[in-house]
Amino acid sequence: DGGITQSPKYLFRKEGQNVTLSCEQNLNHDAMYWYRQDPGQGLRLIYYSQIVNDFQKGDIAEGYSVSREKKESFPLTVTSAQKNPTAFYLCASSDQGGAETQYFGPGTRLLVL
Amino acid sequence: GEDVEQSLFLSVREGDSSVINCTYTDSSSTYLYWYKQEPGAGLQLLTYIFSNMDMKQDQRLTVLLNKKDKHLSLRIADTQTGDSAIYFCAEGSRSQGNLIFGKGTKLSVKP
Numbered sequence: 001d002g003g004i005t006q007s008p009k010y011l012f013r014k015e016g017q018n019v020t021l022s023c024e025q026n027l028n029h030d031a032m033y034w035y036r037q038d039p040g041q042g043l044r045l046i047y048y049s050q051i052v053n054d055f056q057k058g059d060i061a062e063g064y065s066v067s068r069e070k071k072e073s074f075p076l077t078v079t080s081a082q083k084n085p086t087a088f089y090l091c092a093s094s095d096q097g098g099a100e101t102q103y104f105g106p107g108t109r110l111l112v113l
Numbered sequence: 114g115e116d117v118e119q120s121l122f123l124s125v126r127e128g129d130s131s132v133i134n135c136t137y138t139d140s141s142s143t144y145l146y147w148y149k150q151e152p153g154a155g156l157q158l159l160t161y162i163f164s165n166m167d168m169k170q171d172q173r174l175t176v177l178l179n180k181k182d183k184h185l186s187l188r189i190a191d192t193q194t195g196d197s198a199i200y201f202c203a204e205g206s207r208s209q210g211n212l213i214f215g216k217g218t219k220l221s222v223k224p
Binding site for chain 2: 004006033040041042043045048050056058090092097098099100101102103104105106107109
């Protein structure tokens with residue numbers, strides 16, 4: 001069964017804590033993306049990676065960090081520097097970057113305690 | 114920077130046609146996409162159109178592209194309550210590193 005998985009579905013963060021959201025794909029895609037979705041805001045790009053061991057900042061990278069050590073995995077860490085982390089986080093992948101079709105995971109909802 | 118605009122809400126009656134509109138600014142766009150998002154879920158690819166096409170039809174879905182006006186529309190025939198969702202328009206060009214998404218149109222279908 002090919003696709004993109006995200007875990008956990010819900011995540012709770014205490015103030016001052018770093019948390020990591022998982023994203024895995026078995027589509028053999030080169031490019032992976034992280035988006036943040038707030039109500040009425042659409043999707044905002046946090047980070048993207050077009051190839052292993054390389055990634056670029058998106059529009060709202062402050063307070064987030066990523067790594068791309070393996071082709072199939074692109075974890076996102078929400079650091080304590082992100083003051084308003086409550087949102088729905090979506091991971092996507094595409095065969096290549098640029099205009100290619102992106103396929104999305106089911107999302108992780110992050111809530112602050 | 115490049116931008117994609119959509120109206121935020123659309124309400125239709127079950128059985129009617131729905132038309133969701135989108136405008137974009139990047140004249141070098143090569144692909145234009147429509148995605149559907151149901152509550153609490155990720156985005157599902159509905160359809161896409163190449164920039165050298167005017168129209169694409171796929172069962173109940175019809176996509177129209179006016180490249181001169183940079184206007185894209187998605188028509189859903191015989192709209193059902195299961196079509197209630199948020200619909201995102203997105204454009205991509207080979208020069209960009211990612212797709213540019215609109216803010217989404219929330220479609221409500223009343224029985």
